[in-house]
Amino acid sequence: MIETAPPPLDYDPFDYRQHDDPYPVYRRLRDEAPVFHNSRYDFYALSRYDDCQRAVRDFKTFTSAQGTSLEELKAQVELLINTDPPVHSRLRHLTAGLFTPARVAPLEAAVRDMARALIAPHLAAGRIDIIDDFAARLPMAIICRLLGFRREDEDLLRGWTDTVVHRDEGVFAMPDEGMQATLKLYDYFNAELADRARGASREDIIGLLMAAQAEGRIDHQGVLGYIYILSIAGNETTTKLIGNMCYQLHRHPDQFAEVLADRSLISGLVEETMRFDGPTQMMARTTTRDVALHDRVIPAGKKVALIFTSGNRDERHYEHAERFDVHRNPRDHLGFGGGLHACLGAALARLEARVAMEELLSTLGYFAVEEEGLARMHSPNVRGFTHLLVRFVAR
Structure with a gap:
């Protein structure tokens, strides 16, 4: 029997086939190239847990100041995710207190009410698109509430943020549609800020940022950038996490049965999905000096992809890493990044995902994914579905 050689190793996050x-x-x-060089786009990639963990904690060597996507920044805007200390520390401090577990806990009742309201119209049909009908709407409703945006604008804002993160196949740049969506978001934010400036102050995130601007702690462009990042992060990652949880339960019926029988496992389901199939595939950094690692040298000034979902499946760190196990409860996973740039909204995402699954399982019971109706988004950074249809016993 003639053994065929494996295809050449290639990591190309812009290739839809991957x-x-x-x-x-x-x-x-x-196993073969823990420091991989993509010669087509001239970036490097780290794929092991320890290497990614060290890189996110060493901002002096792996800087975020040149952006956290592999593409070059088209405009240098002071964004929270694109800065290092001391600028990052100043910006993060403005809202960090709003996203602690204690501060987001009171939102649980509102999240639960919204989840029930989104599920209810589909009970009689016995069929729901977990993304389009539910997961894409719930996180956006919550982040719009926190920012103080109008409920009737949620669909509009969600459409623009979805377009911003999409990438065309084989194109190493944000598509024109993404740039146009970014401009529309900024126009919307500017109009909102101008409207608020004419009225009374409000106690929400935008009100907090406007007060900080008045005190000279952030400028107008910084406020716009802050709202931009929160709008995207508050929508995309949690939406895809909820879809990925449903898909992994479908793929692992034994685990599904256990979670249905014991809802206390849902928190572990959230963490294990973040580890095993998290929405944030990778984030980029740029080297500030030559880095010698695994008998290779990453030159200074090169973009480096930190592949978090690869690190999360590293057998060197997790036993049986390729096995999905809701009992694992891996709180040290890289799904929310790490170091100074650890996800600001992690506590909120955990709450939304947990409550969403509690309500889906309590209301739908067992469900089955219609695999022929699956559709994935295409992004080098974010992994998840745009459509995930499920069937259940009609109520």
Whole structure:
């Protein structure tokens, strides 16, 4: 029997063929090329847990100041995710207190009410698109509430943020549609700020940022950038996390049965999905000096992809890392990044995802994914579905 050689190893996050199941490529990266160089786009990639963990904690070597996407920044705007200390510390301090577990806990009742309201119209049909009908709407409703945006604008804002993160196949740049969506978001934010400036102050995130601007702690562009990042992060990652949880339960019926029988496992389901199939695939950094690692040298000034979902499946860190196990409860995963840039809204995302699954399981019971109706988004950074249809016993 003649053994065929495996295809040449290639990590190309702009290749749609890798989006359905990138994990075999990630395994080969960890084993064969833990420091991988993509010569087409001239970036490097780290795929092992320890390497990604060290990189996110060493901002002096792996800087975020040149952006956290592999593409070059088209405009240098002071964004929270694109800064290092001391600027990052100043910006993060403005709202960090609003996103602690204690501060987001009172939102649980509102999240639960919204979840029930979104599910209810679909009970008689016995069919719901987990993304389009539910997961895409719930997080956006919450972040719009926190920012103080109008409920009737949620669909509009969600459409623009979805367009911003999409990437065309094989194109190493934000598409024109993404740039136009960014401009529309900024126009919307500017109009909102101008309208608020003419009225009374309000106690929400935008009100807090406007007060900070009045005190000279952030400028107008900084306020716009802050709202921009919160609008995207508050929508995309939690939406995709909820969809990925549903898909993994479908893929693992034994785990599904356990979670249905014991709802206390849902928090573990959230963490294990963040580890095993999290929405944030990778974030980029730029080297400030030559970095010698695994017998290779990453030159100074090069973009480096930190592949978090590969690190999360690293057998060097997790036993049986390629096994989905809701009992694992891996709180040290890289799903929310790490170091100074650890996800600001992690506590909110955990709350939304947990409550969403509690309500889906309590209301729908067992459900089955219609695999022929699955549709994935295409982004080098974010992994998840745009459509995930499920069937259940009609109520």
